[in-house]
Amino acid sequence: xxxxxxxxSKSVLMNIRELEKQRRSKKFFxxxxxxxxxxxxxxxxxxxxxxxxxxxxxxxxxxYLGLQDDASHSFxxxxxxxxxxxxxxxxxxxxxxxxGKFWCFNIVVSKKDNPQAVFIRAIEPIAGIETMxxxxxxxxxxxxxNGPCRWTTxxxxxxxxxxxxxxxRNVFISQGNSKAFTVVRTKRIxxxxxxxxxxxxxxxxxxxxxxxxxx
DNA sequence: CTCACGATTAGA
DNA sequence: CTAATCGTGAGA
Numbered sequence: 001x002x003x004x005x006x007x008x009s010k011s012v013l014m015n016i017r018e019l020e021k022q023r024r025s026k027k028f029f030x031x032x033x034x035x036x037x038x039x040x041x042x043x044x045x046x047x048x049x050x051x052x053x054x055x056x057x058x059x060x061x062x063x064y065l066g067l068q069d070d071a072s073h074s075f076x077x078x079x080x081x082x083x084x085x086x087x088x089x090x091x092x093x094x095x096x097x098x099x100g101k102f103w104c105f106n107i108v109v110s111k112k113d114n115p116q117a118v119f120i121r122a123i124e125p126i127a128g129i130e131t132m133x134x135x136x137x138x139x140x141x142x143x144x145x146n147g148p149c150r151w152t153t154x155x156x157x158x159x160x161x162x163x164x165x166x167x168x169r170n171v172f173i174s175q176g177n178s179k180a181f182t183v184v185r186t187k188r189i190x191x192x193x194x195x196x197x198x199x200x201x202x203x204x205x206x207x208x209x210x211x212x213x214x215x
Numbered sequence: 216c217t218c219a220c221g222a223t224t225a226g227a
Numbered sequence: 228c229t230a231a232t233c234g235t236g237a238g239a
Contacts, residue, residue, distance in 0.1 A: 062222070071222070082235065098221050100232030106222085119222060149223055159234095190222050213223095217239080227228080 014126075016053060019046050019174040026167050029090030029109050033063035033116035036090075036109045038204050041183055042176030045123060047155055049170065052131050054155050056123030056145060057176070060205040060212050062188045064106070066115040071194035074115035085163045086115035093164045093171070095157060102149030103157050107166050107173075121148045121189070121203070124211040146211040182207040189213070 024043065029036060040058050047054040064072040066086070073083040073096075085094050090109040094117055098104050110116040123145045125132055132154035133139050145151035152158075164171060188203045205212050 064222080073222085078236095080236065096222090097232095097234055099223055100221090100234075102221095102223055104222055117222095121222085147223070188222070193221085218237095220233105220235090224231090226230090 019044055019055065022175040024167065024173040024175060026091045029107060029166065030111055031109060033065055033109050033118050034202065036107065037061040037063040037118045038183060040118065040173055041204055041206055042179050042181060044126065044174040044176065046172050046174055047170070052128050054128035054131060055126040056151060057126055058120060059124050059209040060122035062119040062121055063202045064117045064119060070196045071188060071191040071198060086117055087113055091165060091167050093161045093166055095159065095161050097159070103152040104148055105152050105157050119148065122146050122211050122213045123151045124209060142210065147213040
């Protein structure tokens with residue numbers, strides 16, 4: 001816990017201008033899903049709304065490769081009203097409801113008609129923590145954002161964000177100021193239905209980060 | 216129109 | 228371990 005508190009207080013020193021200066025460009029999201037998933041670890045997800053700004057460090061991601069990946073919603077070129085956004089060029093939000101109550105947040109990446117996505121599985125809370133606690137109805141920080149639908153709840157992410165840009169003034173990714181960590185690579189979680197691709201090592205996380213999702 | 220189910224979570 | 232909970236997508 002001591003180490004965690006130290007990290008948090010250090011990060012809070014960042015201000016919004018600093019974050020804006022390092023904002024990831026549209027061009028960055030034209031890269032493939034593996035590249036983006038790996039390289040946004042340590043980056044900051046920034047959500048500005050009304051008076052509060054929520055910031056979280058991205059600590060766990062998965063890549064979904066699209067056409068050839070039977071775990072992906074766009075496998076085999078499938079197009080539905082829900083996943084249509086995946087077929088646009090990278091830089092948009094693909095968010096969907098799961099189990100009737102949770103929201104899964106993805107960033108569409110790669111070029112138009114190459115429907116790849118990066119799934120953000122966990123973040124470390126950095127700023128706006130009181131708001132996150134309130135939205136989660138939970139006051140212990142350890143379980144605030146350590147899961148794909150826990151952090152989206154903490155950030156108030158929902159269907160309103162479907163198709164929105166991830167490079168806008170109010171919603172963006174800011175390049176991390178330190179990449180001094182080890183990246184662990186494993187197979188993806190919760191995709192047992194995918195017979196061919198389920199064991200591909202497409203999940204990435206920051207080693208020893210306390211906010212990695214529990215299996 | 217019907218109906219099975221999910222890139223999860225909380226709670227027993 | 229299981230229930231929760233509803234939009235989505237496939238099929239009739």
